[in-house]
Amino acid sequence: MIVRIMGEGQVLVAESHLPGLNRLDDELLAEIEGGDHEGFRRTLGALLDAVRSAGEPLPDDALQPSELILPAADATLEEVKAMLKDDGLIPG
Amino acid sequence: MSGVMKRMGMIFRAKANKALDRAEDPRETLDYSYQKQLELLQKVRRGVADVATSRKRLELQLNQLQGQSTKLEDQGRKALALGREDLAREALSRRAALQQQVTDLETQHQTLQGEEEKLTLAAQRLQAKVDAFRTRKETIKATYTAAQAQTRIGEAFSGISEEMGDVGMAIQRAEDKTAQLQARAGAIDELLASGALDDQSGMAKDDIAAELDRISGGTDVELELQRMKAELAGGSPQQAIEGGKTDESQQSRTQHKFDKQ
Numbered sequence: 001m002i003v004r005i006m007g008e009g010q011v012l013v014a015e016s017h018l019p020g021l022n023r024l025d026d027e028l029l030a031e032i033e034g035g036d037h038e039g040f041r042r043t044l045g046a047l048l049d050a051v052r053s054a055g056e057p058l059p060d061d062a063l064q065p066s067e068l069i070l071p072a073a074d075a076t077l078e079e080v081k082a083m084l085k086d087d088g089l090i091p092g
Numbered sequence: 093m094s095g096v097m098k099r100m101g102m103i104f105r106a107k108a109n110k111a112l113d114r115a116e117d118p119r120e121t122l123d124y125s126y127q128k129q130l131e132l133l134q135k136v137r138r139g140v141a142d143v144a145t146s147r148k149r150l151e152l153q154l155n156q157l158q159g160q161s162t163k164l165e166d167q168g169r170k171a172l173a174l175g176r177e178d179l180a181r182e183a184l185s186r187r188a189a190l191q192q193q194v195t196d197l198e199t200q201h202q203t204l205q206g207e208e209e210k211l212t213l214a215a216q217r218l219q220a221k222v223d224a225f226r227t228r229k230e231t232i233k234a235t236y237t238a239a240q241a242q243t244r245i246g247e248a249f250s251g252i253s254e255e256m257g258d259v260g261m262a263i264q265r266a267e268d269k270t271a272q273l274q275a276r277a278g279a280i281d282e283l284l285a286s287g288a289l290d291d292q293s294g295m296a297k298d299d300i301a302a303e304l305d306r307i308s309g310g311t312d313v314e315l316e317l318q319r320m321k322a323e324l325a326g327g328s329p330q331q332a333i334e335g336g337k338t339d340e341s342q343q344s345r346t347q348h349k350f351d352k353q
Contacts, residue, residue: 003097004101021097022095025095026095029095029099032096066101066104068098069097069100069101069104070096070097071096080096083100083103084096084100084103
């Protein structure tokens with residue numbers, strides 16, 4: 001499963017790691033929806049670290065779509081919230 | 093999974109697909125058109141078969157009529173041999189009526205045969221066209237698929253797709269950060285120059301250094317005072333200390349005090 005960390009690149013993560021990542025991911029979503037800034041920062045850091053350590057980075061010239069995408073490490077809660085809206089990210 | 097990772101991925105993909113699928117897929121249209129052509133070809137072929145069946149039926153009828161005609165001719169010949177001219181006349185007149193039918197049917201047969209030939213030719217031409225269309229369709233489809241792949245790659249490099257949206261954002265982020273850092277560096281320089289912000293680089297004295305200076309300065313004053321007092325009391329303070337045995341303990345105590353400092 002290819003995961004993209006925005007601003008960093010793509011990482012190939014084995015399926016076996018997904019349950020653990022999912023727990024953090026769901027926690028992160030709850031924190032975004034709850035507006036918990038501190039929790040968001042902590043969980044995002046933990047999730048990114050988990051993806052980085054579990055995965056193998058893809059070469060920069062590889063052209064493969066990512067199945068999962070994560071916000072950049074320094075993204076704010078508001079930025080991520082905006083991205084999760086349907087009309088966010090890419091206009092049109 | 094419905095977390096952030098999945099949702100962001102889905103949104104990115106949806107955006108990329110939307111850009112791609114804005115025009116309907118011509119491959120589906122081509123396949124549909126080909127299907128329609130095949131149906132048309134099938135109809136023409138069925139028409140050819142129908143005409144051929146009618147022609148065969150006419151041929152059977154003609155054979156039958158010709159058989160009857162031959163029979164009537166034989167009967168007429170026999171009647172004439174038997175001296176029954178009236179019967180012979182009847183047979184021959186019936187045969188003439190049949191002959192008229194045969195002629196009509198032969199005309200019909202010829203028309204049908206002409207039509208059948210035309211239809212067969214049309215079917216053959218249509219078949220050739222459908223075959224050509226199929227080849228063309230496959231070429232177009234392959235070209236379209238290639239173009240689509242190229243579009244995907246193009247999008248990846250022009251910023252529509254996830255890949256580039258990301259890179260674009262990363263660049264934007266980096267630019268913002270640089271600007272922010274530059275602005276901050278400029279502001280710090282100004283604050284330092286105006287004296288509003290203490291320079292922590294060690295060029296200026298900090299609080300602790302200032303306090304130490306103050307303390308050591310104070311000690312010098314105390315020492316100076318002691319020395320002056322001793323001078324006033326008579327002789328150098330060195331002599332006074334060395335001369336008086338009672339002063340030894342005091343000297344060591346003073347020494348100790350200095351060591352501590």
